[in-house]
Amino acid sequence: MLFMVIRKADEETEAGVLPSAELFEAMGRYNEELVKAGVLLAGEGLHPSSRGALLHFDGAGTTTVTDGPFAEAKELVAGFSVLRADSLEEVVELVKRWPVEDGHGNAEIEIRQIHEAEDFGDALTEENRKYTADLNGPR
Numbered sequence: 795m796l797f798m799v800i801r802k803a804d805e806e807t808e809a810g811v812l813p814s815a816e817l818f819e820a821m822g823r824y825n826e827e828l829v830k831a832g833v834l835l836a837g838e839g840l841h842p843s844s845r846g847a848l849l850h851f852d853g854a855g856t857t858t859v860t861d862g863p864f865a866e867a868k869e870l871v872a873g874f875s876v877l878r879a880d881s882l883e884e885v886v887e888l889v890k891r892w893p894v895e896d897g898h899g900n901a902e903i904e905i906r907q908i909h910e911a912e913d914f915g916d917a918l919t920e921e922n923r924k925y926t927a928d929l930n931g932p933r
Contacts (some may be wrong), residue, residue, distance in 0.1 A: 795878070795879060795880065795881070795907060795908075795910075796877070796878055796907070796908040796910060797876070797877045797878075797879060797882070797885045797905055797906065797907050797908060798874055798875070798905070798907075798908055799874060799875040799876075799877060799885065799889055799903060799904075799905055800871050800873075800874050800903065800904040800905070800906065801839075801871070801872045801874065801901060801902075801903055802869075802870070802871065802872060802901070802903070802904060803869075803871060803872040804872070804900065804901075804902070807842060807872035808842045808844070808863065808870065808872075809842065810841070810842050810844075813895070814895060817893060817894075817895040820893035820895070823893075824891060824892065824893050825837055825875075827891075828875075828877065828888065832878070833877045833878050833879055833888065834875060834876075834877060835877065835878055836874075836876040837873070837874065837876070838873060838874060839872065839873035840871060840872055840873055840874075842862070842863065843862035843870050844862045844863035845862060846861075846862040846864075847859055847860065847861050847862060848860045848862070848864060876908070882905065882907065885905050886905065889903055889905060911926060911927070
């Protein structure tokens with residue numbers, strides 16, 4: 795199973811405050827452990843929403859583009875990882891080891907399972923399965 799681990803944004807990440815050298819090193823060690831365990835497939839931090847855009851599609855052919863920043867920092871994403879694991883419980887245990895630093899330990903992490911082809915059953919045709927597999931490459 796694939797899971798996305800989402801580091802929620804907060805006032806500091808939205809202000810562009812970068813992690814200290816110590817926290818950056820601790821995060822590097824943590825990610826290295828996940829790589830060695832064969833579970834980390836991807837992981838990145840994101841710039842603040844002030845450097846992004848929000849697109850709204852109204853269903854009638856109109857698209858509205860709003861430049862950042864966006865109002866609700868607690869609903870935004872500051873970074874993510876993609877993990878392969880056997881269960882949600884396994885990912886929870888891995889994320890419990892998330893590095894924190896004195897004064898900067900208020901991170902909120904959300905874990906969500908990623909849909910895979912077999913989740914869609916008959917709605918995903920064989921042609922769509924092949925196309926999706928070609929786009930995604932081996933997993």
